[in-house]
Amino acid sequence: MTPDELIAHYSLEPIPREGGRFRRTWAGPVRADGRPEGTAIVALLTAAPDDYSALHRLPADEIWHFYLGDPLELLFLAPDGGARTAVLGPDVLGGQQVQLTVPAGTWMGGRVAAGGSWVLFGCTMAPGFSSEGYEHGEAAELTARYPAEAARIAGLCRP
Secondary structure, eight states: OOHHHHHHHHTOEEOTTTOSEEEEEEEOOBOTTSOBSOEEEEEEEESSTTOSEEEEEOSSOEEEEEEEESOEEEEEEOTTSOEEEEEESSOGGGTOBSEEEEOTTOEEEEEEOTTOOEEEEEEEESSOOOGGGOEEOOHHHHHHHOGGGHHHHHHTOOO
């Protein structure tokens, strides 16, 4: 299977600002604040240089799920100033994870790991995603706060 076949099969659309392609597969009932109780998406990234999940943060925990393809390397920048990398992928005995939770308020971004071609993954949130809660990362601000990660930040930010 190819990325184009997956895009057609799932009717994936570009993710505004963040990058990649996605389709919402579920949204729970709407809460009093206008957000859904929960949401789930299926998403695809390729190894193309401009195809990555740009650094962003959300107001609720987000659970990432690996489905198919190559590993996805994720950078997390924590509110306390810490940084870590995790790999979403099939080699669980080699340290990759098929599911991981990104805590609310954590800057996150990622791209297909070196040597890979594409990855199909999913994200689930409760309460659900709303565009009002999405905060797009700015390279200069993030580099000032996390200077040790400057090169990776530059590679995961887009205007």
